Amino acid sequence: METFLQTNMSTIKEVSRLAGVSISTVSRVLNESGPVSEDTKEKVMSVVDQLDYKPNAMAQALVTNRSNGIGVIVNEISSPFYNGIISGIERTIESEDMHLVVSSGHNQRESEKEALEFLKKGRSDGIIVQFDACSDFDFLDWTKDCQPFAVVGRFIPELAESCVYIDNQLGGQMATDYLISKGHKNIAHISGPLGMQDSRNRLQGYQTAIRNSGLTLNDNYLVESDFMESGGYRATKRLLERNLNITAIFAANDQMAAGALKALREENLSVPDDVSLIGYDDVMLAQYLYPSLTSIRQPLLEMGKAAANLVLNALGKNSGNRDTEVKNKFKPVLVERESVATLK
């Protein structure tokens, strides 16, 4: 079973032979790690060009104990949500000439563990994880021998300094407060799976806002759903059946809001004239919906950058114009569009 890729790659030895110098001389020329005469330098470089020689990354990694890779594990690479984070990480590390090794945790404990073990074999100099399925306890256990590493989208008290996260409770509160400020009193909430921390936090924010404003909390106004469009659709139908005279809905993500929009349309309820709607995440679709969706944006790119900076700093990389000061806790931002109206 041969590998074709590397088949006729030239080595430092060949370069040295053709240039008529020692191996160490070639290394010194390439890494500028010692005095070499101009003549020799030129000779070596010409052979390097001619052979199209590239130092073998694996050999370098082995001897320097540096792979120049950053490992990233997220639930699903293809989700627009995690994607923003990955993108932020990539932009940051690419200026340091490092590369990305990505894996999916598939929101399953075993998968998450496996992906981590995989990266721990020296494939990366640092690891950035977004784990949902495992417990805090698992987390601490698995990562205790990983340094440097960063956690994104989750706060774990014992690892506070390594966490980059967002205040989801604040976001939930902002969404709800906004609706209240527009005069709404009968405000429903479609939450994500309450097994997920994010969902719980957003719900807490909703509850806090309702309470703080003097309105009374009523569980009838709450439906637990699944972060999917179909779930949002069904949840909305169920809410409407309860005849609560709802004038506004806060959905815990944009996809569920899209489902809600569909359900409302089917019931001949106009958004925002009859019912106001607010989403969460501000993914791309929010601006394309009709009416375009008011939502709570999470600065995903910034969070990715922060996580990357965290590990790059720990690696002592300071070449670029990176921020060495890293923000850990991010604030959600309200993005106003057309789906919320003032209650008459």
Place this chain on the structure above:
Amino acid sequence: METFLQTNMSTIKEVSRLAGVSISTVSRVLNESGPVSEDTKEKVMSVVDQLDYKPNAMAQALVTNRSNGIGVIVNEISSPFYNGIISGIERTIESEDMHLVVSSGHNQRESEKEALEFLKKGRSDGIIVQFDACSDFDFLDWTKDCQPFAVVGRFIPELAESCVYIDNQLGGQMATDYLISKGHKNIAHISGPLGMQDSRNRLQGYQTAIRNSGLTLNDNYLVESDFMESGGYRATKRLLERNLNITAIFAANDQMAAGALKALREENLSVPDDVSLIGYDDVMLAQYLYPSLTSIRQPLLEMGKAAANLVLNALGKNSGNRDTEVKNKFKPVLVERESVATLK
């Protein structure tokens, strides 16, 4: 500058010392690559567990000349489009215990080259590229020493066997034919940048369909745009100013179609009652638009899988239940939704 990650990783040497056997015996136990007595096996494994020993991937890669990585280069990791492809690749290779090394080419020739050079240093056993910016000539030159590798989303005659691509002309034709079949005669086309092959092919499909149906081709019905929402919006405004009595628009991607929808709405034209609209790509937003967008779907996941299978086959990986038969040319699929109506 120390690396923390690997700091206290145990080596095979330590295992061998603690187990009181030779290094080669440990290797044999771990890889089941030779006869070992039950006793020894147990002794070794107990030390392995105790030390939580994991073989160093870099050392393994060096000696076996296998990194177990597949390199992927796409324009932009964060685009939903390339994401589908990446996702397909990931799902396929993860069952072979390989990992993904991803880079962005940023649709810039130099970036694409750089990313490729980077991977060529032995970081991956195979490479999958989606290059837009470079010429066919560059392509052939750069990849001539890369095997195995696959090209996705582009057809290069000299590399036919390594290409996984889609018939964009057919897609354009399907979209246009569909509109024609609904009775439309004044059909406009908003194309992507005509510097890109995909755009040209879709345009050709449009032209072919128009001609084949006996309608006359008229350049006034064509606007070149940029694949972005704002571009689709402007293009539509311009089309409407021409007073051509347009009853249907074929946009070369969904984002431009979304822009067109917005422009039409502003002009108080109803979709699909006044103007029918069809997009291309069938990205997620197509189903969320109102009215939901009829579009031409590209089987991105399948294409990613095909590309991955291409390189895995070349690597002689046959462990899983993968398809060893790989399809190179994919066919677009028409997805009917609500944005096209029969002309009265």
Place this chain on the structure above:
DNA sequence: ATTAGCTATGAAAACGGTTTTAGTACCTAG
């Protein structure tokens, strides 16, 4: 009893680099 053929093991040579050590040759100054 000798030989052939196992099984279980270990020593050592790769793999392709970097880094350290130990020169060597050529000056210059005492």
Place this chain on the structure above:
DNA sequence: CTAGGTACTAAAACCGTTTTCATAGCTAAT
């Protein structure tokens, strides 16, 4: 004429594996 720099190069050690080859101790067949 020699001691001590300077400016370089060569050789060796090492990184953590896999793999080849050698060997010792068996058993079974001639």
